[in-house]
Amino acid sequence: MSGGDAKKLVRSPSGLRMVPEHRAARSPFGLDEPPWVPDKECSRCMQCDTKFDFITRKHHCRRCGKCFCDKCCSKKVPLPRMCFVDPVRQCAECALVSQKETEFYDKQLKVLMNGATFFVTLGTSDKSELMVCRLSNNQRYLVLDGDSHYEIEIIQISTVQILTEGFTPGGGNTRAIGMIVQYKVPGSEEVAQMKFTAGEDFSCNKKLSASWLAAMHKVSK
Numbered sequence: 575m576s577g578g579d580a581k582k583l584v585r586s587p588s589g590l591r592m593v594p595e596h597r598a599a600r601s602p603f604g605l606d607e608p609p610w611v612p613d614k615e616c617s618r619c620m621q622c623d624t625k626f627d628f629i630t631r632k633h634h635c636r637r638c639g640k641c642f643c644d645k646c647c648s649k650k651v652p653l654p655r656m657c658f659v660d661p662v663r664q665c666a667e668c669a670l671v672s673q674k675e676t677e678f679y680d681k682q683l684k685v686l687m688n689g690a691t692f693f694v695t696l697g698t699s700d701k702s703e704l705m706v707c708r709l710s711n712n713q714r715y716l717v718l719d720g721d722s723h724y725e726i727e728i729i730q731i732s733t734v735q736i737l738t739e740g741f742t743p744g745g746g747n748t749r750a751i752g753m754i755v756q757y758k759v760p761g762s763e764e765v766a767q768m769k770f771t772a773g774e775d776f777s778c779n780k781k782l783s784a785s786w787l788a789a790m791h792k793v794s795k
Contacts, residue, residue: 591658616632687709694769697766706718709793731756736788750784750788
């Protein structure tokens with residue numbers, strides 16, 4: 575593991591977390607731990623209004639920091655956006671969000687890091703280059719490799735437009751065939767553009783390209 579991507583194990587009141595040694599290397603999809611509602615300010619469950627006492631104990635949701643009884647905050651769910659090593663206690667509302675995000679981390683991010691092949695066109699150029707496009711292991715850059723090499727920082731991407739074909743009146747049978755990405759050039763206010771197109775005459779896996787584009791669409795959200 576390179577120095578820039580090195581991680582360390584830290585313990586917080588919420589649990590064990592595996593975080594980047596340097597804050598600048600953190601994933602753009604990460605979340606900071608929320609401040610907990612102080613115990614002295616929380617005499618009742620913030621969901622069902624049950625009064626806390628010796629039997630009914632209070633628990634803090636690791637995602638929102640609010641205070642709940644055990645019944646309203648009993649689920650332990652993975653929370654990869656906060657880099658927790660193990661599933662952590664969350665309220666019902668936060669648990670639903672985290673479960674959806676875990677699917678994104680387990681599936682879409684892996685697809686993006688595995689990469690796919692596209693014809694890439696810069697700006698208004700009429701020339702394209704065949705390149706392998708992937709998300710960097712630290713999730714911070716969109717990396718393009720061909721005869722040329724480009725790295726676009728994810729946080730600099732302003733818009734992602736997915737290009738499709740095969741539209742029907744009912745909205746079905748469409749498939750992703752490419753995308754247009756606009757991003758800020760570091761050190762200036764200039765906005766650059768790249769167009770990615772899955773090659774029809776190239777023996778690449780079209781299903782893989784479509785899956786990669788679908789995952790990129792979720793990233794943009």
